[in-house]
Amino acid sequence: MKKYLSVFVLMVFAGFMVGCGPKPGPTVEPEISAGTEDVANRAEPTETEDVGLKTEESTVEELPAIDLVVIHFDTDKATIRDDARDILKRNAELLSEYPEVKVIIEGHCDERNTVEYNLALGERRAAAAKEYLIRLGIDGSRLSTISYGEERPVSFGHDEASWQANRRAAFVLTH
Amino acid sequence: MSRPSITTAILLALTISIVHGPPAEAGKYGEIIASIKTGVFEPYRIGVDNFIVKDPTIPPAVKAVVTKISDIVRDDLEFTYLFVTRAPDPEYLKVFGVERLGLYDWEKLYVGYVLTGEVSSDENESIIVEYTLYSVHKRLKPAKLFSRRLRADQEDLRLLAHSIADDVYKKITDLNGVFRSRIAYSHRDSIGKEIYICDFDGHQPLRATFDKSIDVSPRWASADEISYTSYKRNNPDLWLLDMRKGENKRISSFPGLNSAAAWSPDGSRFAVTLTKDGNPEIYVFRKGAKKGKRVTFSDGIDSSPTWSPDGKYLAFTSDRSGTPQLYIMDVDGDNVQRLTYKGSHNDSPAWSPTLDVIAFVSRSDNGRFNIWTITTNGAYLKQLTSVGDNENPQWSPDGLHLVFSSNRLGILEIFTMDFTGKNVRRITWNGGNANPSWSPN
Numbered sequence: 001m002k003k004y005l006s007v008f009v010l011m012v013f014a015g016f017m018v019g020c021g022p023k024p025g026p027t028v029e030p031e032i033s034a035g036t037e038d039v040a041n042r043a044e045p046t047e048t049e050d051v052g053l054k055t056e057e058s059t060v061e062e063l064p065a066i067d068l069v070v071i072h073f074d075t076d077k078a079t080i081r082d083d084a085r086d087i088l089k090r091n092a093e094l095l096s097e098y099p100e101v102k103v104i105i106e107g108h109c110d111e112r113n114t115v116e117y118n119l120a121l122g123e124r125r126a127a128a129a130k131e132y133l134i135r136l137g138i139d140g141s142r143l144s145t146i147s148y149g150e151e152r153p154v155s156f157g158h159d160e161a162s163w164q165a166n167r168r169a170a171f172v173l174t175h
Numbered sequence: 176m177s178r179p180s181i182t183t184a185i186l187l188a189l190t191i192s193i194v195h196g197p198p199a200e201a202g203k204y205g206e207i208i209a210s211i212k213t214g215v216f217e218p219y220r221i222g223v224d225n226f227i228v229k230d231p232t233i234p235p236a237v238k239a240v241v242t243k244i245s246d247i248v249r250d251d252l253e254f255t256y257l258f259v260t261r262a263p264d265p266e267y268l269k270v271f272g273v274e275r276l277g278l279y280d281w282e283k284l285y286v287g288y289v290l291t292g293e294v295s296s297d298e299n300e301s302i303i304v305e306y307t308l309y310s311v312h313k314r315l316k317p318a319k320l321f322s323r324r325l326r327a328d329q330e331d332l333r334l335l336a337h338s339i340a341d342d343v344y345k346k347i348t349d350l351n352g353v354f355r356s357r358i359a360y361s362h363r364d365s366i367g368k369e370i371y372i373c374d375f376d377g378h379q380p381l382r383a384t385f386d387k388s389i390d391v392s393p394r395w396a397s398a399d400e401i402s403y404t405s406y407k408r409n410n411p412d413l414w415l416l417d418m419r420k421g422e423n424k425r426i427s428s429f430p431g432l433n434s435a436a437a438w439s440p441d442g443s444r445f446a447v448t449l450t451k452d453g454n455p456e457i458y459v460f461r462k463g464a465k466k467g468k469r470v471t472f473s474d475g476i477d478s479s480p481t482w483s484p485d486g487k488y489l490a491f492t493s494d495r496s497g498t499p500q501l502y503i504m505d506v507d508g509d510n511v512q513r514l515t516y517k518g519s520h521n522d523s524p525a526w527s528p529t530l531d532v533i534a535f536v537s538r539s540d541n542g543r544f545n546i547w548t549i550t551t552n553g554a555y556l557k558q559l560t561s562v563g564d565n566e567n568p569q570w571s572p573d574g575l576h577l578v579f580s581s582n583r584l585g586i587l588e589i590f591t592m593d594f595t596g597k598n599v600r601r602i603t604w605n606g607g608n609a610n611p612s613w614s615p616n
Contacts, residue, residue: 076499076520112544114523114536114566115361115391115610116435117492117499119404119411120448120455120478123432127453147411147432147450151368151389158582 064101066094068171071129072164075110078124080132088129091171092136099142104172105129107147108154110163115149122147129169219288219347222261222281222311223249226292226304237296240332244304245292247336250376251354252344254600255575256593261286278309278317286311288320290343301328306339308346320346333378353571357614358578359383359393359401360589363607370403370416375571375591375613377602383416384423395614396438396462402426402445404434413447427460435479439486440528442615446470446480446489446506457491459506470508481526481533482506483551490514490524490533490551501535503551514553520544523567526551527594529574534559534594536566546579548594559596570594571613578602580609 068091071084080088095101107126109118126145134140155165226245228238245262252258261284263276271280281289292306307322323342327335337354344352356375361368362382367389373380384390388407396402399419404411413427413436427433431450438445446459452469455476460467471477473495480491490503498519504511515521520538527533531551536544537558544564548557563583570577571591576598578591586606592599 076494112538112542112564113520114479116448116479117476117522119391119432119434120450120476123450123455124476127450145431146409148389148406149391151391151406 063173063175064098066098066101066173068094068103068173070168070170073125073167073169075163075167076113076121078107078121078128080128084129085132088132089136092133092138095133095138095142100175102142102144102174104174105133105143105145106152106170106172107145108152108166108168108170109150110166111150111153111158112163113150115151118149119147120149122149125167125169129171218257218259220259220261220286221252221288221290221343221347222263222276222284222286223252224263224276224281224289224291226294226306227275228295229293229305230295233294233296234300236329237294237300237302240302240329241294243332244294244302244336244339245290247333248290248340248343251337251340251352254354254376254598255344255352256598257348258344278311282311282313282317288343288347289317290339292339297326299328301326302332302335304335304339308343333374337374351573351616353573353576353613353616356572356616358589358591358602358611359395359614360580360603360608360611361391361393361403362603362605363587363609367406370401371608372401373602375602376600377589377604380603383418392435392610392612394436394438394612396445397442398614398616401612402436402438404432404436437480437482439482440484441486444486446482446491448478448480457489459489468507470504470506471511472508479523481524483526484528488526490526492522492524501533501549514549514551516553517556525568525570525577527570527574528572532594534568534570534577536568546577546596557596559592559594567610569612572615576613578611578613580611 069087071087074081105126107122109122123145126147130143130145133143153166155162223245226241228241249260249262252260267276267284268274273280278289287310289309289311290306292304295303297303303324303326305324308320309317310320311317325335325338340354341352353375357372358375359370359372362371366387368391369382369386370384370390370393371380372383386405386407388405390403390405393401393403396415399417401416403414405414410428410430411432411434412425413433415424415426427447429449429451432448432455435448436445444459444461446457448455449458455478456469457471457477457480458467458469473493475494477491477493480489482489487506488503489506490501492499493502499522501514501521501524502511503514518537521535523536525534532548533551534546534548537547538544544566545558546560546565546568548559563581565579565581568577568579576591576593578589580587581590587609588601589603589608589611590599590601
């Protein structure tokens with residue numbers, strides 16, 4: 001995880017744009033004023049620059065080819081369904097075989113509902129999957145969660161089939 | 176133009192404001208509301224003359240945009256629905272047999288006010304407008320109310336026109352106009368989402384973030400600052416973009432969600448959804464403070480806080496009852512009360528800045544999402560939209576309009592409407608636009 005983080009830090013200030021700030025208008029005066037007021041009060045844009053330096057990409061150890069299967073959820077729900085129980089059981093067995101592997105559990109939602117609610121719901125789904133894997137004996141320190149809400153769909157239709165495909169928790173291997 | 180159906184809705188809001196204390200803007204605002212309550216609302220009628228060129232040496236570039244100024248002023252005033260505007264139609268000129276309408280001619284067109292403007296330029300080729308507002312009346316002599324001169328660079332033409340409209344609006348209604356306010360929103364591109372900002376009427380969209388990541392939920396912390404949630408450091412953290420200083424700071428980066436931020440009306444605090452304690456809960460932070468106060472405690476989702484105008488209460492979404500519903504509590508987390516009971520999915524509350532009314536999203540029986548308003552005592556519900564899915568309502572600073580996203584045209588775009596659901600205007604045109612937020616002024 002760490003090495004990815006350091007690369008992302010570099011991008012923070014790059015390209016940040018200034019000069020789109022508000023331009024306060026003039027104050028109201030009852031009668032005609034002697035002078036002429038400037039509508040825009042432009043501030044000079046400050047230079048922006050890349051704060052980071054490129055770091056060497058360290059060699060990445062290969063991850064074992066484990067196929068952890070995605071689980072799905074009902075609308076508005078974060079409870080583990082019966083079909084997901086079987087999948088999680090198999091995922092847990094695989095994880096027990098490879099104790100060095102860590103997993104990021106991603107919680108996802110369909111496009112309906114607001115961005116904010118879906119972020120919360122995605123987090124609940126990821127947490128529910130994590131909890132279930134812990135109950136099946138997987139060490140919690142190997143499992144982390146992240147919610148992407150509705151931001152990373154796998155199916156792009158606007159129907160129940162697509163929505164069901166997107167209401168999911170996915171398992172991403174990491175070191 | 177007549178807008179009779181507005182009356183009932185305003186009446187409703189008005190009744191509420193009287194029962195639950197005065198609106199934030201008293202005075203003339205109260206008078207306007209009262210006139211609506213007692214009968215049919217009479218909009219202000221104003222003749223906006225085409226602005227003319229005074230100076231024969233005016234640069235062609237300035238001369239070419241002169242008529243745009245009066246067009247924008249008319250468009251702004253019409254947007255409010257408090258105004259009906261008239262332009263000097265060629266037909267009128269023919270009837271009166273004049274090249275330009277005089278004040279007595281305007282009076283015959285049943286307007287109460289007339290705005291005229293003369294445009295000149297200076298050595299920098301900037302635009303200088305001298306505009307005058309008159310009152311005209313059948314039985315009284317026309318009177319000059321005020322006159323002003325404004326200058327702007329050519330690129331600030333729209334801002335100049337909006338300033339004139341704000342000025343006229345304030346003079347006549349004693350209310351603060353929203354014509355210089357702006358709207359922030361997220362736009363989906365091939366990589367993720369970035370934050371954009373446009374004028375309240377959709378003009379002049381500008382890209383504000385260049386994160387090549389997922390940036391969502393922009394919210395104005397002040398007229399210069401926008402907070403948003405970004406994945407640019409691999410965790411959904413809360414960032415604060417200061418457009419005046421040109422700074423971009425990470426202000427909340429607890430493991431897990433740092434999302435759905437909302438700023439108190441005075442800008443001193445923000446409420447945010449965190450999952451650091453394992454479950455989406457709402458926390459309140461003083462701006463700049465490292466430690467916040469947890470204010471919700473339930474096993475389910477608590478999210479999407481919004482502040483009451485006086486900063487004493489929060490409304491929010493919770494699924495503690497089994498389905499997402501709206502709740503109101505004291506800002507310290509006490510006295511939690513459920514607000515919505517109708518429907519199995521209510522979310523995205525936005526508390527009006529001027530009235531005790533909350534706009535929110537409800538899933539209808541047909542599975543579509545629509546925008547509703549509810550009074551904070553739960554007594555009155557009103558559905559504002561009915562086409563497509565409509566989400567993320569946010570109020571204009573004067574509380575008379577809402578901005579929201581909708582897929583009613585097949586692609587996701589930002590729209591504005593007045594708080595009765597009328598006067599819908601599309602303000603984005605390129606698809607993939609959502610999560611709007613209206614600047615405080």
